[in-house]
Amino acid sequence: MGTVKIDHISKAFGNNVVLKEFNEVFEDGEFVTLLGPSGCGKTTMLRLIAGFEKPTSGELYIDDKLVSGGNTFLPPERRNIGMVFQSYAVWPHMNVFDNVAYPLTIKKRARNDIRTSVERVLEIVHLSQYAGRFPNQLSGGQQQRIALARALVAEPKLLLLDEPLSNLDAKLRESMRFEIKEIQRKLGITVIYVTHDQTEAMAMSDRIFLINRGVVQQSGSPEEIYNQPANQFVADFLGKVDFFKGVAENGKITFPSMNDQTLSYDGPHSGKVEVAIRPENLYFDDTGILRGTLEAQYYLGDVDDCRVRIGNELVRVIANGFEYRKRKNGDQVRLSVRDFMVFKDDGTLQKMLEIQT
């Protein structure tokens, strides 16, 4: 078992509410990512699960056992959780073996058992030959693996990872991403992963919880939340997107800022709307319905990142890299749209975006 049930949990530091009514169940063996901009409350949620913070209200169950809530509070050492910290938190005064063996030493396991377990887990993180070294003799990536080994050694059913890759360089980050995912798959444990990096979240997660200002904006598989964002914030946070204001009526959307050009639309919204278009969903097409002038091209190798002027708007289009020579700045072009998202324009979400940027 490794389920976590979060029952209407809120957390405030003084008057500052950082989590509002978090209500969710994480299933056994699931890889869950809490994603959001810094200060959104995702780390607080993780620390609530670990037991470093007490919820202001609500209840928390791990494996159907109440651990926080009401008068019950189980301290971290009694929750049987593995955790990897952003700063690795490997103890500089112990060597690698002692660092990893610590959770078992605390549990007063037999010395031979400890040795076997530590060797096994060091094998998993590829650190077997470094057991006698001290942390300051190892690289950042290796310290990261010590932290991971230490979190895994006591065979917890639940593993918490707090931005574990943010201090590593890009290449290492990418390879560690797959290693962590691989380990999770092998051991079949529940992982709760906190990050502000959407690529990490997309690559590893079974389910992503996108959080902003203490509120879950949307949860779902990576594909779901990328393609069917619940609101403008989600659309904006994941991937690239441009927003255009328009009016939906009679089966089409008219864009006043684009010289009243239109897109056909048969969705549920009518009246004032905001249309989100991802630049990779626009393509140059001689029979396209949007007409404009090519204003700039940025050649990036695999893609050709273009800006097309339509009325008062500057629309971003990501074309294939090999098309670069076909067009030049100042050309009159036509664009077709593969897919776009329509949201009701009620003003409040616009405000939210402003705060976020």
Next chain:
Amino acid sequence: MTAAVKRIAEKPDRRSIITKLVLVLFFALGLVVAGMGISGLKKNDATGFSSEAGYAAIHDLSVHMDRVWKELLNPLLAGLPEEERARLNDCAHTLLAKVWEEQKSGSTAEADALLNSAGQEREKLMFRLLYATYLIDGPKVSTANRKEIAAVPENQMAGLREKLVRAILDESAEVPAEVSAMVKGSGIDRQAGLMQALFVTGEQEAKAPEVVSHFKKSIRDKGSHPMAFRMAATNEVNWLWQLVISRSRTFILVGIVLALDALLLAILMMGERVWAFDIKWFIILLIVDFLLLFQLMPLVYMVIKAFFPESSFSLETIQRLYTYPLNLNALKNTLIASFATMILGTILAFPLAFLVGRTNLYGKKFFRALFVLTYMVPPYVGAMAWLRLLNPNVGTINLWMRSLFHLSDAPGPLNVYSLPGMIWVLTSFYYPYAFITISRAMEKMDPSLEEASRISGGTPLTTLFTITLPMMMPSLISGALLVFVSAASCYGIPSIIGSPGRVHTVTTRIVEYVSLGQQGLNDATGMAVFLMLLAVIILFISDVVLAKRQYITVSGKSVRPAIVDLRGWRVPLSILVALFAVIVVFIPFITIFATSFKIDVGKSMLNPENFTLTNWQTVFGRVETMNCLKNSLIYASVAATIGIVIACTMSYLLQRTRIKGRKLPDFLITLGSGTPSVVIALGLIMTMKGNFGINIYNTAYIMIIAYMIKYLMMGMRTVVSAMSQVHASLEECSQVSGATWLRTMLRITGPLIFPSIAAGWFLIFIPSFYELSMTTLLYSSTTKTIGFQLYEYWTFTSQPMSCALAFGILLIVVVLNFVLNRLTKGEFSI
């Protein structure tokens, strides 16, 4: 193009040759100057004057004599008829022979031999010799007589001189009224008086006594007077020689320093492989020279003196000192007291630092400020307070305990005049050193290190012992060692508490020895070497050994330490800490305050018959107190200002340059602050009284220098750490924007680190302001400071008055702290 390439290739080559040439030149100049000094010293040895200053006196005399000869004697003699001139010459000859015989200055034969060898210059030489002898060794002319002659109007002076010459040549001629007091007897005695009066008419009123006193002070041995007179009369000592000989030791010193600097520069340049002058090196050299002269030289000299008391190796001094029971006892006391203080202080400091820094203790911010503030209180003030509280006869706590437990009126039960008493007071004033070190490290520690232990299954207590404590160990040890060294080198507390109870320590013994004169100084050295060794060893341990085990580094992220919930323990522990604060901080301060209003220290202040303001009025109404206060303020300001300039320079060198050799002054500054105060002062006394070419003994300079050596590091560390926070890119950005280096420093770096500069200034100023240990050894009657004044009041005058003064000092320190806090917008307070 080829020309350009050639120029580029040639330019550094030519420059490096010039640089090397200049270096060699400087080195040679240094050797020449030192050589001049040495030859001057040798020449002086040959003449046997007791002091090299003799040559300056001789030069002084001959200049003075030249004037008298040119303005008075030469025109006078030339104006006389031939026959009278010859008679006057004969008379002078007789007088010279007589005065030399009388004063045992030399024999007639000697004088004759000298005069005969002079040939044509005989007359000039004779009169000059006579003049010199009369002026220095002859019958003293009183100031009143001089004044009377000087009072003669200018236009009548010629007449007076003529009358005097007449009277010398003619026994029957009348002695002028103005000089009658000087002329006694008849015949040759009368002539002597008249001749002297004649000489006096040619002098400027004030100049002669000055020349005389200079001469007598510089050439004490009367046997060398004739030689000195001859040298003065023949103008043998010209201005250059007198300069070289009278300052021969200074010449040697300057020469050696010059040569050494040239050598050091050469080594530095060789290391960098750049043969060009860099202004930074001169700055480093300037600081290094200062530290070498005033810090290292005294220390080295003391070690040499201790082991080579009579210029050959001998352990006799050391052996004699440490077999003397009193000294052995002092040694034992110092070690026991310091060790006990270290243990006690650390045991107190660690839990306090933990409770205040890492738990939800009530009022922890207040307690933190309070414990840190104790650090700024002069230790001797604390000693005074505890003496009032724990005096076996009339101590407040003793009186209170006796009445509470119905004990007899016998002294006790507690006695501050004892080793345990001293340990208690030392602890209560040095535990903040450990507290500050430990709490700083604790606040810097990454809280996730502890959280990792909790999530691994460790309880808070397990975590404390397996993670927190081991991680703190390096800071804990260095804090403890700091307490040890501070307690061992403390003078204020043992002198106030230990001395009356005959609990001697090494520091009090050193100060006692110093007051015993030359032999005492040698013995003090033997004691000081022990203290110095102790400090150096501990400095080595904490800096070199522990630095390698330093785990805690400042991370870029701001760390918010995890707060441990004390739960049920919160109230009792808060009460306990409050109680500690009351005992260690409030009761002593209140005692000082209360005592300052008492007439009889044994009775309560609240008793109206025992309440008085006169203590305050007397102390602060006295001119002397104000003078001492002024001295303290001036010396501390000067020390702090020069110190902070050095600190800023050093910070720049350490933080912004990769220049080789920048660690050298840093090391010396660290060594200086680790050296016990008493040792610094003693070293300065032994080397700065002219025997090495620098004479600043008994001046304000020696005190300012001592303060700087001791407290410079505190200022430097503050500025260095501030500068390390200012990323170099901020400066580079400003320079790229077109600002000059100076402008960048003034507009960007300066404002950013200003709070730390201000804090650094105060960190040097405050301890210098109330300094006692070094001042006790270095003060003179005109350079007393407020700390020493307080000590005098306590020891010799009255305890209530000294308490008034002590409270005044405390107020000043608190006000300064407040100013600092305001100045740095709350970022710093001490």
